[in-house]
Amino acid sequence: MATTIKDIAKKTGVSHSTVSRALSGNSLISSVTSERIRKAAIEMGYQASAAARSLKTNRSNVIGVILNSMDDPFFSGIVDGIDACAQEAGYSLFIAASQYDLKREKNIVKSMMEHRTDGVIICSSSFSAEQGRQLLRNQFPIVVINHQASQNFHYSIYHDDFDGSQQIARHLIALGHCKIAYLGNSLSGRTTIERFNGYETILKSAGITPLPEYVHQQSGGYAANGYSSAEYYLNLPMPPTAIMCFNDLMAIGMLKGLQDAGVQVPTQVSVTGFDNIPLSEYTNPALTTLDQPKRSIGREAMQLLLDLLGNNENNGIFEPKKKVLKGTLLIRQSSSVPPTPNHRQNLHE
Amino acid sequence: MATTIKDIAKKTGVSHSTVSRALSGNSLISSVTSERIRKAAIEMGYQASAAARSLKTNRSNVIGVILNSMDDPFFSGIVDGIDACAQEAGYSLFIAASQYDLKREKNIVKSMMEHRTDGVIICSSSFSAEQGRQLLRNQFPIVVINHQASQNFHYSIYHDDFDGSQQIARHLIALGHCKIAYLGNSLSGRTTIERFNGYETILKSAGITPLPEYVHQQSGGYAANGYSSAEYYLNLPMPPTAIMCFNDLMAIGMLKGLQDAGVQVPTQVSVTGFDNIPLSEYTNPALTTLDQPKRSIGREAMQLLLDLLGNNENNGIFEPKKKVLKGTLLIRQSSSVPPTPNHRQNLHE
DNA sequence: GACTCCATTGCACACGTGTGCATAACGATA
DNA sequence: TATCGTTATGCACACGTGTGCAATGGAGTC
Numbered sequence: 207m208a209t210t211i212k213d214i215a216k217k218t219g220v221s222h223s224t225v226s227r228a229l230s231g232n233s234l235i236s237s238v239t240s241e242r243i244r245k246a247a248i249e250m251g252y253q254a255s256a257a258a259r260s261l262k263t264n265r266s267n268v269i270g271v272i273l274n275s276m277d278d279p280f281f282s283g284i285v286d287g288i289d290a291c292a293q294e295a296g297y298s299l300f301i302a303a304s305q306y307d308l309k310r311e312k313n314i315v316k317s318m319m320e321h322r323t324d325g326v327i328i329c330s331s332s333f334s335a336e337q338g339r340q341l342l343r344n345q346f347p348i349v350v351i352n353h354q355a356s357q358n359f360h361y362s363i364y365h366d367d368f369d370g371s372q373q374i375a376r377h378l379i380a381l382g383h384c385k386i387a388y389l390g391n392s393l394s395g396r397t398t399i400e401r402f403n404g405y406e407t408i409l410k411s412a413g414i415t416p417l418p419e420y421v422h423q424q425s426g427g428y429a430a431n432g433y434s435s436a437e438y439y440l441n442l443p444m445p446p447t448a449i450m451c452f453n454d455l456m457a458i459g460m461l462k463g464l465q466d467a468g469v470q471v472p473t474q475v476s477v478t479g480f481d482n483i484p485l486s487e488y489t490n491p492a493l494t495t496l497d498q499p500k501r502s503i504g505r506e507a508m509q510l511l512l513d514l515l516g517n518n519e520n521n522g523i524f525e526p527k528k529k530v531l532k533g534t535l536l537i538r539q540s541s542s543v544p545p546t547p548n549h550r551q552n553l554h555e
Numbered sequence: 556m557a558t559t560i561k562d563i564a565k566k567t568g569v570s571h572s573t574v575s576r577a578l579s580g581n582s583l584i585s586s587v588t589s590e591r592i593r594k595a596a597i598e599m600g601y602q603a604s605a606a607a608r609s610l611k612t613n614r615s616n617v618i619g620v621i622l623n624s625m626d627d628p629f630f631s632g633i634v635d636g637i638d639a640c641a642q643e644a645g646y647s648l649f650i651a652a653s654q655y656d657l658k659r660e661k662n663i664v665k666s667m668m669e670h671r672t673d674g675v676i677i678c679s680s681s682f683s684a685e686q687g688r689q690l691l692r693n694q695f696p697i698v699v700i701n702h703q704a705s706q707n708f709h710y711s712i713y714h715d716d717f718d719g720s721q722q723i724a725r726h727l728i729a730l731g732h733c734k735i736a737y738l739g740n741s742l743s744g745r746t747t748i749e750r751f752n753g754y755e756t757i758l759k760s761a762g763i764t765p766l767p768e769y770v771h772q773q774s775g776g777y778a779a780n781g782y783s784s785a786e787y788y789l790n791l792p793m794p795p796t797a798i799m800c801f802n803d804l805m806a807i808g809m810l811k812g813l814q815d816a817g818v819q820v821p822t823q824v825s826v827t828g829f830d831n832i833p834l835s836e837y838t839n840p841a842l843t844t845l846d847q848p849k850r851s852i853g854r855e856a857m858q859l860l861l862d863l864l865g866n867n868e869n870n871g872i873f874e875p876k877k878k879v880l881k882g883t884l885l886i887r888q889s890s891s892v893p894p895t896p897n898h899r900q901n902l903h904e
Numbered sequence: 905g906a907c908t909c910c911a912t913t914g915c916a917c918a919c920g921t922g923t924g925c926a927t928a929a930c931g932a933t934a
Numbered sequence: 935t936a937t938c939g940t941t942a943t944g945c946a947c948a949c950g951t952g953t954g955c956a957a958t959g960g961a962g963t964c
Contacts, residue, residue, distance in 0.1 A: 208693070208950095211951070220914085221913070221915075223913080223914065223916095223953075226951060227952085235912075239913085251692070253669050254669055255951070257615065257670070257951095258949075258951045259951055259952080260951095261606040264919080266606065276625070276635045277631045277634075277635045278631075282631050283626050285625045285626075286652065289625065293662060293663075298670065299651065300648065301650045305639075321647065344602075459837055465839050488778045488807050488808055489838065490810065490811060492811070561920075571944095572922080572943075575920095575921060576923090579922080583941080585943090604919090606920080607920035607949090610920080611922050611948075613949080
């Protein structure tokens with residue numbers, strides 16, 4: 207059995223209230239008593255019971271984090287940022303992955319509610335509206351990251367996907383590309399739409415109307431989805447000279463798919479990613495991509511949540527807050543000038 | 556304020572004990588009353604307080620997971636496995652990353668002790684012995700994954716690194732390589748030693764004595780560490796024809812480093828990884844590596860912990876258990892026959 | 905010496921849940 | 935009718951901590 211403040215009280219000959227106050231640094235207790243109690247506590251290996259404390263104070267010092275999958279370099283970058291900020295502030299993290307499964311989502315929400323999580327960070331773009339409402343109904347402070355339905359939540363951190371996508375499109379046009387394709391991930395909702403919008407806007411303002419078949423959606427954002435799309439683009443009557451991929455994973459798959467088909471990147475086709483996951487720097491050729499500040503996004507989300515918790519006396523009055531972070535274009539080796547016409551011929555032999 | 560069993564009791568006109576029993580499925584309560592209470596509970600949106608329950612029952616239904624970093628595709632694969640198994644069994648996960656920082660480790664351990672975590676899974680190979688003892692002293696059931704100091708803990712899941720490394724070395728020798736290097740990660744302790752041992756054993760049994768400079772250690776296991784090591788090997792008077800890397804991340808960095816230096820893989824140098832992280836299939840060339848069953852390792856660890864918790868009446872009597880899982884060799888494109896002598900010359904021009 | 909004031913500590917209750925024991929109701933049996 | 939057994943429910947306490955309020959005691963003031 208773990209030692210309690212009563213045990214300490216018995217040993218030091220004071221009441222348990224005195225121990226409680228001494229350990230929490232209450233200045234009412236005389237410094238000599240306080241010191242004596244502190245010493246005994248360490249000696250006896252005392253560890254406060256979070257359960258008892260949370261029961262009494264109605265605060266758990268725990269933050270729930272919901273994501274699709276841990277095994278995704280984009281999300282794990284964000285979580286690392288959340289974790290760093292949370293540890294500094296003395297919070298622990300409940301982390302659970304929904305794996306796009308509604309039943310799991312329900313279980314996760316239930317578990318977080320039972321544990322009276324002080325707040326929740328949702329970085330699963332596809333998190334269902336129903337479960338979100340469930341949390342909101344129970345007054346949980348929620349911060350969402352890159353969620354598709356921003357109107358449902360009052361506090362959110364977003365990456366400016368529209369802007370980022372524009373940066374990439376501008377870069378490709380500046381290189382001289384006209385036949386630019388966009389490969390999306392239909393599962394990611396708002397995110398892929400914004401990125402598509404950025405792409406379309408810039409092309410239009412440059413007087414380019416992409417062929418309808420240049421816009422292709424996959425239901426998933428993994429390397430395998432990118433790989434299989436390479437064939438799709440290569441089989442088009444007039445293949446694109448540049449392919450903007452929804453994210454780095456798909457771009458890496460695309461890279462491999464093109465190369466396996468004997469197509470050279472970037473000589474024959476340029477490929478770009480999105481996110482700047484750690485390995486995107488080490489592909490061959492290194493991936494031109496947009497650096498999303500993942501750790502910063504995580505930290506900002508946690509910081510916003512901490513602000514909410516600190517001032518929760520004026521809970522209802524708080525005005526909604528939506529923070530938008532911009533990324534920066536990283537020009538590496540997977541993008542270059544489009545091939546000259548005779549090169550383009552080569553592609554079809 | 557959240558609704559409690561007392562609220563339900565008041566509304567249904569019974570005592571709170573009856574409500575407690577009804578909701579926990581106690582057969583003493585008549586089925587009509589039980590049904591009525593259940594209905595009211597759902598209606599009122601009741602969610603049991605985990606804090607109160609855990610205070611009373613001395614079980615938290617929470618498992619602590621300690622790792623170095625979330626942002627590592629090897630560990631996140633394992634955590635995904637742990638998470639899946641935990642959710643099925645009704646456990647929630649406390650996850651925290653130490654980032655190789657002793658102060659953080661201490662905070663993590665303290666937090667887990669305060670929350671009376673039912674058990675702890677350590678998948679940080681470098682987790683300090685002192686903190687481990689701290690947990691053991693407080694009777695926490697602990698399962699370690701791939702930890703370097705197995706003797707300190709009674710329950711552990713290991714990947715057979717010795718065997719895996721042997722498989723790779725045999726493969727390279729079968730291809731005809733003699734000048735085989737091993738690139739290690741000194742931070743990973745036991746793991747890198749075992750892999751080195753496998754390498755050395757097979758080479759010795761094949762009558763090969765590697766040059767001392769072929770064995771090179773980096774303090775870190777990321778792509779950057781692999782990248783910078785490429786130069787080291789290329790500058791040797793007699794460079795190796797095959798490089799076994801500690802893990803996939805380093806191998807991917809190595810791939811890039813060699814290619815940036817104008818060296819062709821696998822024509823001039825073969826490169827192998829370890830772990831089979833998701834992206835290793837999509838490098839150019841695709842990486843020959845050893846598939847560690849990451850999700851299985853995670854599941855096995857969680858399952859072992861569940862076994863410990865289920866039978867904790869005979870806590871002390873439990874005999875130590877050490878489960879070893881073997882990986883399988885994946886031969887892809889980064890390994891091939893060594894270059895013929897005149898090729899080798901080319902390397903030094 | 906009686907009084908006030910302040911510093912220090914203890915008492916008692918609360919948080920929400922689980923559970924051993926007593927109690928109540930009721931039918932069956934003698 | 936008295937007794938017993940069974941079934942269903944309530945009472946009361948416990949888990950470990952925090953906190954408002956009362957109590958104690960000593961020093962200082964008139």
